[in-house]
Amino acid sequence: MNNKQALPWDNPRFRNWIAMVRAEKAVVRELTHALAPFDLKLGQLDVLMNIYRHPGMSQHDVARKLLIGRSNITMLLPQLEKQGLIRREGDKKDKRVMRLFLTEDGEARLMEALKVYTALIDRVMAQSTPAQCDAMGEQMRRIEEMLSGDD
Template sequence: MNKKQELAANLPWDNPRFRTWIAVARAEKAIVRALGKGLEPLGLKIAQLDMLMNLYRHPGQSQHDLARRLLVGRSNITMLLPQLEAQGLVRRENDASDKRILRLHLTPEGEARLMEALEVYTRLIDRVMAQSTPEACEAMGEQMRRISEVLAED
């Protein structure tokens, strides 16, 4: 076997793990595309939705805490926050004990927009996950969590 044939024999096309990996990557892209399209009429992007969901679940957190929860740099939060403030969805308040820290809160409009966005998100999840049994969904979720944990170690 020459060098070219040897290299071709080691390509991953027929490896089931490779095919599954590609399927996961394509599914993620399709989900992002569908969710982004669904959020457009609400004037939201996915990263903004992530921020709103986290502020709803953990009101009063700092920008640093929010960035840590979302696994992004503080600069990402710094760029998105003014957009959400300009839409009247988020407000910043000084921390009572440390004036250097700003606490983030949803406004009533922010909470209302989040609820609309969650309807869009839930419909998408229901549509996609209806193809699987609850057990298969749980198994898929567990596998995705394990993948996230493995890659988080990097």
């Protein structure tokens, strides 16, 4: 950059984007710490939440919903299965497809972890009015939609 070019941090959009990214990293750090007593990582919690909401979804569908590669989901699932939190069942119509379900222990651990997660979200989002919270969520959904069209 030469001296005549505007620096990115002089741009309010850049500064605000960086602030949002830093806030997200702070929340992830806090949540990672809060999930440790449950022997869960954030990615594992995401998987459990999706299986709870959509019992019987396929491994492929979970990966697509979480915007992660199939190799990542393939690494997460055996860990959750070994902990006794999920079970995989072959699809009755298509033997290549594995359907995912929470075990009783998986559902119980998820419910306890969700208490911690929602308390953190409530604490963080209390920094905004309901209208600001809704506007922020709408903006993030628009960004996600705009970028998912780039695939």
